[in-house]
Amino acid sequence: MSNVxxxxxxxxxxxxxxxxxxxxxxxxxxxxxxxxAFEDMMSQRIGRSExxxxxxxxxxLHLVLEGLGIGPGDEVITPAFSFVASANCIEHAGAKPxxxxxxxxxxxxxxxxxxxxxxxxxxxxxxVEVFGNPTGxxxxxxxxxxxxxxxxxxxxEGLGGRLGxxxxxxxxxxxVFAFYPNKQITTGEGGMIVTDDQRLADACRSMxxxxxxxxxxxxPGTTGTNLGVERLGWNYRMSELHAALGxxxxxxxxxxxxxxxxxxxxxxxxxxxxxxxxxxxVEADVFMSWFVYVVRLxxxxxxxxxxxIIEGLRRHDIGAAAxxxxxxxxxxxxxxxxxxxxxxxxxxxxxxxxxxxxxxxGLGEPEIELIAQTLELMMTRxxxxxxx
Ligand SMILES: *Cc1c(COP(=O)(O)O)cnc(C)c1O
Numbered sequence: 236m237s238n239v240x241x242x243x244x245x246x247x248x249x250x251x252x253x254x255x256x257x258x259x260x261x262x263x264x265x266x267x268x269x270x271x272a273f274e275d276m277m278s279q280r281i282g283r284s285e286x287x288x289x290x291x292x293x294x295x296l297h298l299v300l301e302g303l304g305i306g307p308g309d310e311v312i313t314p315a316f317s318f319v320a321s322a323n324c325i326e327h328a329g330a331k332p333x334x335x336x337x338x339x340x341x342x343x344x345x346x347x348x349x350x351x352x353x354x355x356x357x358x359x360x361x362x363v364e365v366f367g368n369p370t371g372x373x374x375x376x377x378x379x380x381x382x383x384x385x386x387x388x389x390x391x392e393g394l395g396g397r398l399g400x401x402x403x404x405x406x407x408x409x410x411v412f413a414f415y416p417n418k419q420i421t422t423g424e425g426g427m428i429v430t431d432d433q434r435l436a437d438a439c440r441s442m443x444x445x446x447x448x449x450x451x452x453x454x455p456g457t458t459g460t461n462l463g464v465e466r467l468g469w470n471y472r473m474s475e476l477h478a479a480l481g482x483x484x485x486x487x488x489x490x491x492x493x494x495x496x497x498x499x500x501x502x503x504x505x506x507x508x509x510x511x512x513x514x515x516x517v518e519a520d521v522f523m524s525w526f527v528y529v530v531r532l533x534x535x536x537x538x539x540x541x542x543x544i545i546e547g548l549r550r551h552d553i554g555a556a557a558x559x560x561x562x563x564x565x566x567x568x569x570x571x572x573x574x575x576x577x578x579x580x581x582x583x584x585x586x587x588x589x590x591x592x593x594x595x596x597g598l599g600e601p602e603i604e605l606i607a608q609t610l611e612l613m614m615t616r617x618x619x620x621x622x623x
Contacts, residue, residue, distance in 0.1 A: 240602055242554030243417035243527075244595040246484075246491055254483040258475045266444075266454035269478035274427070276485045277412070281404040283429040285436035288478055289443050292391040292413025294471040295426035296324035299387050299409045300359065302438040305330050309358040314344050315561050315582035317363045320413075321389045322562050330358065331572075334563050336579045340516070342366065346374035353382060360386050364393035364403055366558075367419075367526040370518050372398055372406040379407070387411070391426070394419045395492045395524035403524070404429050414477075419491060419524055420484035422477040443471040494596040495525040501600050502528050502592065505607035511535060511614070527591045529558055532614070538587030540617045545590060547613035553606055558591040 258269060270288050278286035289295045305311060309330040313322050316337040325332040333352050335344045342365045349360060362375040372388070379386035388410035393403035404410040409430035414422040428439050440449040446468030453459045473481075484491075499515070506514050511533035517523050532541055541557065548555040561582040563574035576583065592606055 239552045240554060240593050240598070240606065241595070242556055242591065242593050244597070245416045245421045246487070246494075246596040248487075250486075251480055251483045254479040255476050258479045261456075261475075263454065263456040263475055265472060265474050267456075267475045267478075269475045269482060270473055273473075273478040273481040273485070276482060277427045278429060280485070280488070281402050281410070281429045283405065283410075284431045285429065285433055287428040287436055287439045287443065288473040288481070289426045289428060289439075289471045290473055291424050291471075292389075292411055292415070292426035293320040293324055293327075294443070294469070295411035295413070295428045295439075296320065296361070296387065296389060297327040298439040298442050298469075298471060299411060299428055299430075299435070300324060300328040300330065301442055302435045303359060303385055303387075303408070305358045308356065310354060310356045311358060312344075312349055312352055312360040313562075314361075314363050314365065315563050315579040316342055316559060316585060317365055317389070317562060318391070318559055319562055319565065320391070321361050321363050322568070325361070332568075333357070334574075334579060336581045337365070337585065338371070339581050339585060341368055341370040341518075342585060343368060343371040344375070345371060346378045349375065350378055350382075353384070357382075357384055360384055361389050362386055362407060363389040363391075364396065366515070366529055367393040367396050367403075367524050368515075368517075368521065369393060369396055369398040369401075369403050369406070370521060372403075373401075376406045385409075391418070392526040393524060395488055397522040399520045408432060409435060414481060414484075417527075419495065419526060420481070420488055422473070422481040422484070425473050425477045425481060427481075438466075441465055442468040444468060445470060491596055492524050495594060496523065498594055498596075498598050498603065499523070499525045499528050501603045502607070505603050506530065506610070509607070509611050509614070512610075525594060527558060528594045529589050529591045530610075531585065532588040532590070534588075536588055536614075536617070541588055541590060543617050543620075544610070544613040547616065548590075548606075548609055551609050553609055554593045556591045557586070558589055559586060561586040 388407035391413035414425035448462035
């Protein structure tokens, strides 16, 4: 029995196991009732007329871009401070990512900074609720309306969160959620597009299935239909096993969110007296669905110090990670577009000082206390080393 406190851990119970087993016994493993049920639950939860289940969040973002007709020669605005998928999807569509720096407080893009990067080739804006924080989405939606450039919400970190009464997933022309095992709910791998645009949804349904007509439900275990190929497509389908797990997990979304919120508030209590450490702030009109609990070291700490602190936590069997490296400084984007250190100063500065701490259902108060004490100890040690 190990005492490792992992960075994340999926919340899987007997109902989940039963739901997946039932699909296995049914003989219908793809394109079936569980996918439809999962889509219905998601569209109802978010308040959107259409939901399209796909194999990952990245696949969903790619399909939305394709569905909007975005391709070579087009530019798409995307945050420098995010998970790399929100930039990769643009290149999958053959378009060029145009990065925007983050606001140091919210870690999201500011509408004014986005507006400054618009050109006559800009075809979409990908707005990310970084770490699940929807602050600024209303302003991005207004900017998108003003310039008639569609806003795509990369809501992959925000399932269940709200800004006022507006759920995450309802700000853009379409929004995409993800169900990788570290997200609020998981299907192992998976994603979901939600939108009120039926034509866009039908295009995505077709493209996830090799470009076959949207009504094509031929699958092993059925009598089969074959409606022909309408356009270039991919295999971005979600299997019935994944969808059944999604249905089972969605039933507990509120419970899971409450448990994660308790973890977050214990952290905030436990860390409130640690000097030179910034804990996440939640604006008054934000209802957070906690994806990760990310703290930020004060400006006195360098990127090296931060890495050393993460290593120290890991040596003590505590999961920790540097969320997120600034995307334009990854080798791929440096090579492709010539980015250098200093191009996105806020994103770079923040990315050198953030530490994601363990966050999952079942992480107890004693463990949170231990994590807080260990973090403080590692911070002190790092500071002593600097004074040698
Ligand atoms: C998780 C995530 C995605 C999608 O991830 P997949 O692993 O493809 O499901 C996209 N954008 C952001 C910001 C994410 O955090």
